[in-house]
Amino acid sequence: MTAIDEKLAELFHERAAAARPEPDLPAVLEGAERVRVVAGQTRLPVPRYRMLGIAAAVIVGAAGVVAVEWHRASKISPGLDRPQITYPDQLPAAPLTAPSSAPSFLTLATTPDGTGLVVRENTHTEPLSGAEATTPEASPWKTWPIGGQTVTDIDSTTPAGFYVATCCAPGGTIWRNGPENTKGTRIDYVLDGLLRATVDPATSTARVGDVVVDEPGVLDVSVLDRRSAVFLVDEPAPHLIVLSSDDFTATAHPDRRTIELPTGPHKPCGIVALEQGILVLAGGPVGIDPCVSDRAFIVDPETGAVITTIRLPASVKAINSDHIAHVIAVTVDGNVVIGQFGPPATEPLWSTVLEGDYLAAYLRT
Amino acid sequence: MPADRLMRLDHPTPRSEFSEFYEREFTPQVRRAFVLLRSNEAANDVVHDAMIEVLKRWNDLREPGAYLNRSVLNRCRDLGRRSVTHRMMLSRLVERTNWPGPQEPLGDLFDRLPFNQRAAVVLRYYSGLSIAEIAEALGCPRGSVGPWIDRALKAMKETLP
Numbered sequence: 022m023t024a025i026d027e028k029l030a031e032l033f034h035e036r037a038a039a040a041r042p043e044p045d046l047p048a049v050l051e052g053a054e055r056v057r058v059v060a061g062q063t064r065l066p067v068p069r070y071r072m073l074g075i076a077a078a079v080i081v082g083a084a085g086v087v088a089v090e091w092h093r094a095s096k097i098s099p100g101l102d103r104p105q106i107t108y109p110d111q112l113p114a115a116p117l118t119a120p121s122s123a124p125s126f127l128t129l130a131t132t133p134d135g136t137g138l139v140v141r142e143n144t145h146t147e148p149l150s151g152a153e154a155t156t157p158e159a160s161p162w163k164t165w166p167i168g169g170q171t172v173t174d175i176d177s178t179t180p181a182g183f184y185v186a187t188c189c190a191p192g193g194t195i196w197r198n199g200p201e202n203t204k205g206t207r208i209d210y211v212l213d214g215l216l217r218a219t220v221d222p223a224t225s226t227a228r229v230g231d232v233v234v235d236e237p238g239v240l241d242v243s244v245l246d247r248r249s250a251v252f253l254v255d256e257p258a259p260h261l262i263v264l265s266s267d268d269f270t271a272t273a274h275p276d277r278r279t280i281e282l283p284t285g286p287h288k289p290c291g292i293v294a295l296e297q298g299i300l301v302l303a304g305g306p307v308g309i310d311p312c313v314s315d316r317a318f319i320v321d322p323e324t325g326a327v328i329t330t331i332r333l334p335a336s337v338k339a340i341n342s343d344h345i346a347h348v349i350a351v352t353v354d355g356n357v358v359i360g361q362f363g364p365p366a367t368e369p370l371w372s373t374v375l376e377g378d379y380l381a382a383y384l385r386t
Numbered sequence: 387m388p389a390d391r392l393m394r395l396d397h398p399t400p401r402s403e404f405s406e407f408y409e410r411e412f413t414p415q416v417r418r419a420f421v422l423l424r425s426n427e428a429a430n431d432v433v434h435d436a437m438i439e440v441l442k443r444w445n446d447l448r449e450p451g452a453y454l455n456r457s458v459l460n461r462c463r464d465l466g467r468r469s470v471t472h473r474m475m476l477s478r479l480v481e482r483t484n485w486p487g488p489q490e491p492l493g494d495l496f497d498r499l500p501f502n503q504r505a506a507v508v509l510r511y512y513s514g515l516s517i518a519e520i521a522e523a524l525g526c527p528r529g530s531v532g533p534w535i536d537r538a539l540k541a542m543k544e545t546l547p
Contacts, residue, residue, distance in 0.1 A: 025543055026511060028492050033421050033512035036493075040420035042413040043430045046405060049437045055430065212525070215443050215453070270442070 106283035108303075108316040108330045113371050170194065171309055172380040174339065176210040184208045184217070185381075188309050192223025203228070206311065209294075211244045211344060216269065218242040218250040222311070227252050230269025236262070240311065243294040244344070245322060251292060251299055258282075259289040261299065263322060280325040287316055293342035295319070295362055298328050300348065302340060310338040313353060334358055334371040343384040351379050359384075404441055407450055412437065415458055421508050422462050424497065432461035455523040463501050495542050503538035506531050 048055070170187035177183060185196045186208050193206030204226070205219035218229045220242045227236040229250040238256025245251055249265040259282040266275035282289050287303035290312035294300075298321050304314030314337055318330040335358065337350035348360045348369075357375040412433060419429035436457035440450050447453050496504060502524065509520045521528040 025539055025546075029496070029507060029511045029542075032493055032496065033508060036421045036424070037417040037512065040417040040429060041426045042416035042433075043426075044408070044412045045434065046408050046412075049408065049434065049441060050401065050404075052438055052441075054438075055434045215446060 106285045106303075106318060106327065106330060108287075108318075109332050112315075112332050113334045113368065173206045173309075173311065174208050174341070175381045175383045176208050176341070177212075177383060183383075184210060186219075188311075189223070192221055195219055207241050209242050209244045209250070211247060216244050216247050216250065218244050218252075220252065229264055229266075229275070230273075231271040232264070232266070232269045232273055232275055233271075234264070240289075241291045243292045243299065243342070245294050245299075246344075249322075251294065251322065253289055253292045253301070255288070255290075258284070261292070261301075261320065261322075261325075280320060280322070282320070283318075283327060287314070290314060291340060293340055293348055294344050295342055295348070296345045297363060298322060300340075300342065302333075302337075304336070307338070307353075310353075313338050314340075331369060333360075334373075339381045341381070341383050347384055349382045349384045351382050355379050357382050404444055407440075408437060411451065411454055415454065418508065418513060419458055419462055421512055422504060423465060428465055432458055432465065436461060452522060456525055459505055459523055460525075462505070491546060492542065495545050496538075499538050499541065502526070502530075503534045503541075506534040507538045510535055 045055070170189065172185060173188045173193060174186040175183055183198060184202070186206050187194050187196070188206045192204055194201055195203045195205045195208055203219060204224065205221040205228075206223075208217065208219045210217045216230055218227070220227045220236075220239045222239060225235060225237045225239060227234045227239045227242060229242075229244075234252075236252060236254055238254045239252050240255050241253040243251055245263070248267055249263055252262045252264070254260055254262055261280040261282060263278045263280065264275040265278075266273045269275065282301065285303065288305055289301045290304050290306065291302035291314060292299055293302075298319040300317050300319050302312055302314035302317045304312055304316070307313040315333050315335065316331065317333060319328040320326070321328055333350070335352040335354070335356070337358070338353050340348055340350040342348045346362045348362070350358050350360070352358060355376075355378040356373055357377075357379050358371055358373050360369040360371050362369045415433045415436070416429045419432050420426060423429050423432070436454055439457050440447065440454050443453070444450065496507070499507075505524055506520055509515045509523060515523065517528055517531045520531045524531070
């Protein structure tokens with residue numbers, strides 16, 4: 022060890038020795054927060070503290086329901102006064118071979134014989150280009166029967182498991198590491214906070230964590246961060262609903278915001294979250310694919326403003342993101358493309374990384 | 387994945403199992419959080435809250451220890467983001483006995499480093515984690531960890547008399 026290493030180790034152990042752990046297992050089992058010391062206040066007894074919280078939650082929840090209903094009735098208009106959106110005329114020159122920084126892991130799902138699902142995993146440690154992408158090795162332990170259904174979405178769980186959404190028997194089914202887990206055709210998940218969000222258009226049900234929302238016309242979902250998720254809803258006109266909460270437990274009352282979306286000949290049909298905004302895909306259903314799209318726009322989740330419009334390199338039938346700056350999409354031909362976005366919000370760089378018969382893809386960084 | 391782990395995932399939370407986890411993890415987690423935060427109140431708070439989060443998701447977690455690590459570190463990071471005013475008020479309220487104090491120039495230098503650098507150094511030199519384990523705990527690429535540690539050590543070496 023160097024001198025600085027030794028001094029740091031000594032400092033840390035001195036500090037650690039000064040710590041005074043105050044374990045309170047019963048409070049944890051009860052789910053009770055520790056009482057915080059707040060400037061200018063004395064400690065409140067826990068029951069009263071919790072009662073105040075519950076009362077506040079009830080008031081906020083009731084106000085939220087009234088506000089939401091009023092908002093839905095008055096603000097979401099299918100009329101013609103919604104702004105029209107235009108997209109670039111030029112398609113990106115895909116497949117591009119320009120160097121692109123790649124995510125550390127690329128995980129793919131495919132059905133080589135039509136009876137099962139195989140998850141493939143690829144590790145990129147060097148910058149990739151479209152022509153030089155390596156072929157991933159199959160992970161044989163991830164071969165599951167999917168009952169003749171078609172994969173519509175996949176996502177990772179921690180640390181190496183998978184959610185898989187399939188359609189339609191009727192509606193969708195979401196499987197976790199093999200067994201059936203819940204209903205739905207779309208799923209998004211973030212490791213940070215272990216927040217899972219799903220939608221089941223067949224039953225108009227949207228879920229974030231343990232919060233279940235009846236949302237007629239819901240089409241897709243994406244998690245923005247550990248405290249918020251956004252849903253794409255098609256009725257009465259396309260709009261986004263952002264639910265925010267410190268804790269998406271069954272008793273939570275999330276804040277709810279609505280973002281109206283512009284109209285146009287291509288209707289919003291899918292969403293993925295990126296750091297710079299919500300990427301909204303425009304297109305429509307084809308067969309059992311709920312959203313086949315060749316164009317998109319990015320919406321600022323705070324203001325609702327359209328930041329930019331883009332053309333995709335091909336019509337895609339499934340798309341996913343790393344929630345930061347990359348999207349991965351499966352084209353209608355079954356090829357897999359990766360898009361690398363700004364910042365700033367400029368034209369993304371696209372790379373074709375795999376050609377074949379893929380149904381859904383997921384980025385793990 | 388071990389078969390017993392698979393079975394446990396689909397059953398209600400076994401409290402005795404969580405209790406054992408809590409007894410094993412709580413004290414070392416508070417000590418490590420204290421190294422980062424220099425506040426007993428804050429260290430106990432973040433670990434307590436992280437434990438509640440772990441308990442809620444116990445059936446979904448394959449590696450509760452790894453999740454707890456990350457949750458505690460995220461909460462430590464969140465605390466660091468709070469306003470200067472809040473931190474100043476908190477520092478007046480929390481007990482600071484056994485505080486290394488301004489007579490510890492290394493400690494003061496360390497406390498002024500960005501959170502990721504501090505956390506990486508603590509996980510390396512206090513917890514003895516590997517680069518891969520640190521990356522997992524901080525939720526960052528492995529390639530980020532080495533430079534954070536290097537920059538932290540360099541900054542402290544350059545500033546120390």
